[in-house]
Every structure is written in C-alpha cells, then in structure tokens.
Amino acid sequence: MTLSVRIKKALRTSGSRASARGGEERGAAAQGFSLDVEFDVPPGFTILFGASGSGKTTTLKSISGIVSPDSGRIAIGDEVLFDSSEQKDLPIRKRGVGYVFQDLALFPHLTARANVEFGMTRLSRADRRRKAEAMMEALRISHTAARKPREVSGGEAQRVALARALAHQPRILLLDEPLSAIDEATKRGIIADLKSINRELRLPIIYVTHSRQEAVSLGERVIVYEQGRVVASGEPISVFGTPVTASVARLTGVENIFSAKVIGKSEEAGIMTVEVSDAEGSCRVDVPFGNESLGERVTLAVPSGDILLATEEPRSTSLRNRMRGTITAIDDDLNRTIVRVNAGVIWSASVTRQAVSELGLSRNQEVWLAFKTHSCYLLDRSA
Amino acid sequence: MAEIDWFPLTLSLRVALIATAFVVIFGVALGWLLARHRFFGRELLDAAVTLPLVLPPTVLGYYLLIVLGHRSPIGNAIEAITGHSLVFTWEGAVVAAAIGALPLMVKTSRAAIAAVDTNLEDAARTLGESELKVFWRVTMPLASRGIIAAAMLAFARALGDFGATLMVAGNIPGRTQTAAIAIFDAAQAGRDNYALVLVFILSAVALVLVYSTNKLTAGHR
Numbered sequence: 001m002t003l004s005v006r007i008k009k010a011l012r013t014s015g016s017r018a019s020a021r022g023g024e025e026r027g028a029a030a031q032g033f034s035l036d037v038e039f040d041v042p043p044g045f046t047i048l049f050g051a052s053g054s055g056k057t058t059t060l061k062s063i064s065g066i067v068s069p070d071s072g073r074i075a076i077g078d079e080v081l082f083d084s085s086e087q088k089d090l091p092i093r094k095r096g097v098g099y100v101f102q103d104l105a106l107f108p109h110l111t112a113r114a115n116v117e118f119g120m121t122r123l124s125r126a127d128r129r130r131k132a133e134a135m136m137e138a139l140r141i142s143h144t145a146a147r148k149p150r151e152v153s154g155g156e157a158q159r160v161a162l163a164r165a166l167a168h169q170p171r172i173l174l175l176d177e178p179l180s181a182i183d184e185a186t187k188r189g190i191i192a193d194l195k196s197i198n199r200e201l202r203l204p205i206i207y208v209t210h211s212r213q214e215a216v217s218l219g220e221r222v223i224v225y226e227q228g229r230v231v232a233s234g235e236p237i238s239v240f241g242t243p244v245t246a247s248v249a250r251l252t253g254v255e256n257i258f259s260a261k262v263i264g265k266s267e268e269a270g271i272m273t274v275e276v277s278d279a280e281g282s283c284r285v286d287v288p289f290g291n292e293s294l295g296e297r298v299t300l301a302v303p304s305g306d307i308l309l310a311t312e313e314p315r316s317t318s319l320r321n322r323m324r325g326t327i328t329a330i331d332d333d334l335n336r337t338i339v340r341v342n343a344g345v346i347w348s349a350s351v352t353r354q355a356v357s358e359l360g361l362s363r364n365q366e367v368w369l370a371f372k373t374h375s376c377y378l379l380d381r382s383a
Numbered sequence: 384m385a386e387i388d389w390f391p392l393t394l395s396l397r398v399a400l401i402a403t404a405f406v407v408i409f410g411v412a413l414g415w416l417l418a419r420h421r422f423f424g425r426e427l428l429d430a431a432v433t434l435p436l437v438l439p440p441t442v443l444g445y446y447l448l449i450v451l452g453h454r455s456p457i458g459n460a461i462e463a464i465t466g467h468s469l470v471f472t473w474e475g476a477v478v479a480a481a482i483g484a485l486p487l488m489v490k491t492s493r494a495a496i497a498a499v500d501t502n503l504e505d506a507a508r509t510l511g512e513s514e515l516k517v518f519w520r521v522t523m524p525l526a527s528r529g530i531i532a533a534a535m536l537a538f539a540r541a542l543g544d545f546g547a548t549l550m551v552a553g554n555i556p557g558r559t560q561t562a563a564i565a566i567f568d569a570a571q572a573g574r575d576n577y578a579l580v581l582v583f584i585l586s587a588v589a590l591v592l593v594y595s596t597n598k599l600t601a602g603h604r
Contacts, residue, residue, distance in 0.1 A: 119510030
C-alpha cells in the first residue's frame with residue numbers, strides 16, 4: 001500500500017493559524033515560508049532529508065493529522081486521510097499512524113511496558129500485554145519493562161518509543177530524527193533493528209534526518225527538502241552524487257562549492273574552463289561542456305570524495321584537473337578524513353584514514369590534487 | 384473555659400467542602416478550556432473569571448445579591464426549584480465562597496495543564512485514544528500535582544470568605560454564621576476568648592494547607 005502525499009501549508013511564527021488542531025501552532029520553526037510538497041511513499045524506507053526548519057516535521061505532523069494542511073490530499077492506497085477539496089480530515093486516532101517523535105514523547109508517569117501497551121484499548125488486557133511483550137522482546141528491551149522512561153538509557157528509550165509505535169500495528173510509520181541523540185554503536189544496533197522490521201513488515205516508512213550517513217544506510221529513496229519544497233528525490237547514490245543546487249550540495253556533504261567564471265569553451269574537446277578565485281588566489285578547472293556563455297558567473301561544486309590526492313604528479317591518467325597545493329589541515333571525523341589543500345583556493349578532499357597514514361600526509365606538505373571533469377558540477381543559481 | 388459554640392466551624396467546613404467540590408469541577412474544566420483551546424473571547428473569559436480576585440468583597444457580594452435575589456430570573460428559578468431563595472441561607476454562603484475561590488482554581492489549573500507537553504497528548508492520539516481518554520490518562524495525571532495544590536488553596540480560600548458571604552448569607556447565628564463572620568462578631572462584642580479559639584483553629588488549618596501546597600508544587604521531577 002502506498003502513501004500518497006500532497007500538502008500545501010503556510011507556516012508562520014506562533015500566533016494565528018486556526019487550522020492547527022488544538023488551536024495552537026505546533027512545531028513550525030520557520031518564519032513565513034510555506035510548505036508545498038508532493039510525493040509518494042511506497043513500502044520501505046523513504047528518507048526526508050534536509051536542514052532543520054525546512055518543513056520535514058510539519059510534513060509528518062500533517063500526515064499524522066496533528067496539524068491540518070491548508071490544502072492538499074493525503075491517502076494510504078485508496079483510503080483518504082485528508083482531502084481539502086472534499087473537506088475530509090480524519091481525526092488523528094483513526095489514521096493508524098505509528099509516530100516516533102523527535103523527543104520520543106514517552107509518557108513519564110508510566111512504565112516502559114505501560115507505554116508500549118498504551119492505546120490498544122479494544123483488546124483485552126491479556127492480549128495487550130502479550131503484544132507489548134512480544135514487541136519489547138523483538139527490540140530487546142524486555143528488561144526495561146518495569147522502569148520509567150527517565151530510568152532507561154537513550155538507546156533503550158528510543159526502542160521503547162519504537163515498540164510503542166509499532167505495537168498497535170500501524171499502516172505507516174513516521175520516524176522524526178530518531179537517532180540524533182544516540183552514540184554511534186547504539187545507532188548501528190537500532191539501524192539493524194529498523195532494517196529487519198522493514199523486511200518483515202513492509203510498511204511505508206518515512207524517516208526524517210539531516211544525517212547523510214543514516215540516509216545512505218537506510219534509504220531506498222531520498223527526498224530532499226529545502227525551505228518547504230522538494231528539491232531532489234531518488235536513490236541516495238544519485239541524489240547525493242549529483243547535487244542540483246548549492247544547498248542540496250552543502251546538505252549532502254559536497255564540500256567544494258565555489259563561485260567561478262567561465263573563461264574558455266571548446267565544444268570539440270567537450271570541455272569548458274572556469275576560473276575560481278577568492279581573495280587569496282585562484283585556479284582553473286576544466287568542467288564538462290555546457291550552455292553557459294563566456295564570462296558568465298557560475299557556481300562550481302566538486303564532491304570531496306571525488307578528489308584524489310597524490311604525493312607526486314599524476315601522469316598518464318585521464319584526470320584532466322591536476323593541481324599542486326599545500327596541505328593546510330587534516331580533519332579526522334569518525335567516519336572519514338578531510339584533507340584541506342590550498343591550490344589557489346582551499347579544496348577539501350575526502351580520503352580514508354589509512355590513506356593518510358600510508359601516504360604519510362601532514363600539514364604544510366606539498367601534494368597533488370586530481371579529479372575528472374565529470375566530477376565537476378555547475379549548479380543552478382539558487383544558492 | 385465557657386462552653387464553645389462549634390457551629391460556625393462545622394458550618395464553615397461544610398460550606399468550604401461543598402464549594403470546593405463545585406470549584407474543582409468547573410475550575411479544572413475552565414482551566415483546560417483556556418489552556419488548550421483558542422477561541423474568540425478567550426482572554427475576555429479569563430479576565431471575567433479573574434475578576435472576583437480583585438473586586439472588593441462587598442462589591443462581589445452586592446452582585447451576588449442582585450443575581451440571586453427576588454428580582455432576577457436566576458433567583459426566581461432557584462426559588463422555584465428549591466423552594467426558597469439562596470439569600471440569607473447557608474447555601475448562599477456556598478455560592479459566595481465558590482465564586483471567591485474559582486479564580487484561584489482556574490488560574491492554577493490552566494497553568495498546570497498548559498505545562499503538560501502537547502507532544503505527549505498528540506502521541507496518545509496517534510496511539511488511537513479518544514479525547515476523553517487522552518485527558519484522563521495523560522493530561523490529568525501529569526497536571527495532578529498542580530491541580531491538587533490548586534484545590535487545597537481553593538479550600539483555604541473558601542473556608543475564610545467574609546465580605547461576600549456576609550452580604551449574601553447574612554450573619555444569622557446558628558444558621559449562616561460562618562467562622563470568619565463569628566470572629567468578627569465576637570471581636571465586636573468583646574468575646575475575645577472565643578474569637579481567639581476560632582482564630583487559632585483557622586490559622587492552623589490555613590498553615591497546614593499552605594505548607595502542603597508548597598510541598599506539592601516545589602521542585603520535583
């Protein structure tokens with residue numbers, strides 16, 4: 001069953017919107033942009049990816065019914081949850097949505113088990129208990145059953161929230177940045193659990209995150225949000241590999257984004273040359289031939305993972321862009337290492353920690369940067 | 384010591400308990416309405432409910448006399464139902480005490496309910512619960528401390544009402560003379576020992592209530 005979503009909603013700072021349930025505007029972080037999105041969610045993981053405040057949480061709240069869109073349509077298969085043209089707006093409790101809130105929203109006055117059991121009032125007490133215990137067992141949190149939410153660890157609390165959302169067998173699952181406050185090791189465990197849940201249940205699952213890593217490990221499909229609009233969607237590899245706008249680029253970890261000017265074009269060679277410059281220096285880069293005109297200002301993006309580092313000049317390769325520079329910094333993140341090289345402007349190259357040690361890279365060392373023209377993207381004007 | 388007339392105290396207790404019962408029900412309902420719903424005239428309603436807190440007691444009492452008296456439709460309706468007017472009766476004292484205590488209850492309940500995270504209520508809704516269940520199983524338990532404290536304060540206030548009660552119920556010994564009024568009466572007549580007994584008891588009750596309220600609402604969590 002596919003979830004289809006079409007939402008238009010004006011978001012304002014708290015004050016006047018009467019369309020939100022309960023009379024108070026909830027969760028709208030933005031000042032004055034509007035949400036205008038349309039997409040489908042088939043069974044499996046669909047990642048909503050974007051910066052904080054871009055409308056992802058409001059989308060989840062609209063789907064669950066906590067907030068009402070100004071117009072649009074939300075339906076699971078043929079069952080309509082919301083349709084502004086038909087004045088249909090199903091109450092929250094009838095939508096069959098499992099929602100894991102960003103702050104978990106675990107009931108502090110109830111034990112973990114009571115939290116997971118909450119809501120299944122149509123079942124007998126014994127059935128409720130059985131379902132809750134089965135779900136807690138599956139997520140390996142049976143040992144927390146009698147504890148209150150403040151007495152369990154972050155990872156356990158996350159699992160309790162997940163168990164609670166899944167226990168009543170929802171038709172769709174909404175997860176709002178579930179792993180943001182969790183350490184790496186626990187994250188991996190929960191990601192594994194989510195994957196097996198996905199394999200078993202095959203529900204439409206919307207997973208909101210601003211972590212590229214989570215998007216890539218879980219996402220069968222990524223939808224990129226910016227200022228309330230969808231700016232890109234597709235498989236993680238293509239969305240993150242070929243950024244369409246500067247903001248998507250920045251969001252998806254393309255670290256090299258520069259303003260440049262077209263200084264040469266050769267249709268027969270299939271390339272254009274652009275000059276990147278800043279206050280300190282400049283360099284020339286060959287990019288694939290395009291429609292831009294000579295002298296035009298463009299925005300150049302090169303993914304940091306596409307840049308090769310060498311301790312001697314790379315010869316006899318197809319790499320058209322080769323430049324010499326000096327290492328200004330080596331930033332070691334848990335997942336990857338970024339080497340910053342000054343070759344006129346400062347470039348960021350993403351390499352493995354092992355490569356750094358094998359090549360013996362260090363600050364102030366002279367290195368060569370190299371990358372193909374095809375790794376160069378000229379972005380849309382919208383920065 | 385001469386024989387002590389306990390009637391004013393037992394009357395005050397009866398009046399305060401019944402008044403508090405009404406005040407808790409209406410006060411929590413109003414507090415919830417004001418905390419969770421936005422509607423036209425909301426702050427006007429809040430102001431109207433707060434009024435008894437700042438009006439001079441005799442002004443309040445006068446308004447009540449008008450509303451409950453012979454010339455008002457409400458007064459006549461009550462007389463038709465109960466057989467007598469509320470003016471100069473202990474039931475009138477209940478109304479006066481309740482009106483005086485309502486603002487406290489509403490304000491404190493509103494704050495206690497507003498302090499409950501709306502995400503929790505929304506989560507309860509996504510799990511399939513009706514609005515009533517959400518209220519009883521999530522909002523109330525989490526607001527309970529504040530509401531119980533408010534009820535205690537309301538009781539203390541109802542116990543000690545003077546000005547409005549005097550105007551509406553009068554000072555009829557053995558019928559409508561509440562403890563606060565009896566103190567006034569005794570002080571005027573020079574029966575200081577009796578006045579002291581009543582003063583001491585009322586002070587002790589008030590102290591216990593305020594102490595308990597503070598303990599309930601002090602830092603927990």
